[in-house]
Amino acid sequence: MSLFCFGIAVAFLSLYVFFKWVLGSEDLLLLPLVMGVGYVLQGIAESRPESKRQTAGVLRLMAMFVYLSVIVGLVFVPESACHRSYMPAFWRC
Numbered sequence: 001m002s003l004f005c006f007g008i009a010v011a012f013l014s015l016y017v018f019f020k021w022v023l024g025s026e027d028l029l030l031l032p033l034v035m036g037v038g039y040v041l042q043g044i045a046e047s048r049p050e051s052k053r054q055t056a057g058v059l060r061l062m063a064m065f066v067y068l069s070v071i072v073g074l075v076f077v078p079e080s081a082c083h084r085s086y087m088p089a090f091w092r093c
């Protein structure tokens with residue numbers, strides 16, 4: 001399971017690097033970066049041994065906090081997402 005999480009994290013972080021550095025996108029693309037960090041935390045938690053259950057639990061809670069912060073940010077700060085070119089036209093401000 002930990003290798004799966006690390007693989008997904010590499011995919012999300014690669015997307016961030018591709019859009020931000022290779023294409024030089026000016027848009028604020030935090031979703032791949034935040035999701036990559038969340039999956040890294042999950043992968044570290046899954047790779048912990050059984051004797052370190054408390055540490056694994058803290059890492060899982062941190063990953064859930066990262067994911068929830070994205071949802072809260074999208075709900076309560078929608079104007080930060082209004083000028084993104086990849087959003088459908090009916091979501092743009």
